[in-house]
Amino acid sequence: MNFRHFLGKRKSQDEFNINLIMSQEKNNLGDDFKKEAKETINDLAGDAKEAANDFVDGAKDVLGGSQENKKVLAGILAILLGPFGVHKFILGYNKEGILQILLSLLCGIGGIIALIEGIIYLTKSDEEFYQTYQVGKKPWF
Numbered sequence: 001m002n003f004r005h006f007l008g009k010r011k012s013q014d015e016f017n018i019n020l021i022m023s024q025e026k027n028n029l030g031d032d033f034k035k036e037a038k039e040t041i042n043d044l045a046g047d048a049k050e051a052a053n054d055f056v057d058g059a060k061d062v063l064g065g066s067q068e069n070k071k072v073l074a075g076i077l078a079i080l081l082g083p084f085g086v087h088k089f090i091l092g093y094n095k096e097g098i099l100q101i102l103l104s105l106l107c108g109i110g111g112i113i114a115l116i117e118g119i120i121y122l123t124k125s126d127e128e129f130y131q132t133y134q135v136g137k138k139p140w141f
Contacts, residue, residue, distance in 0.1 A: 070091060071129040072122070074121050075118045075119075075121035075122035076118070078117045079118035082113070082114020082117070083100070083114060084104070085104075087114065091134065092137075100113070100114065
């Protein structure tokens with residue numbers, strides 16, 4: 001083996017080592033970025049959950065919708081956002097909420113039903129609403 005051949009082989013080995021080290025550093029930078037991004041996302045998710053809980057608490061205070069009686073909250077949401085079935089979800093009627101959305105999308109009658117329900121909710125006494133829709137679980141009208 002001549003000296004030039006040895007130097008050429010040594011040079012290519014050094015280039016390989018340098019490329020390997022650079023590749024590992026890039027992976028480490030990528031891992032650091034991923035870790036930092038994950039931490040940031042977790043922080044933002046926690047902040048969003050906290051903000052949502054604060055909003056719900058504030059809405060309950062303003063609208064008088066306590067955990068026990070959701071009459072005012074459900075009634076106003078039925079009138080304002082009725083076609084989306086929000087009032088159904090608030091009362092725990094998930095299947096009926098989805099059906100309300102479908103009725104609104106397919107034939108438009110979901111909004112009319114929601115308006116009627118909102119008026120009925122708001123005209124019932126607190127006790128009657130609580131017994132009918134929260135204890136008795138009557139999903140429609």
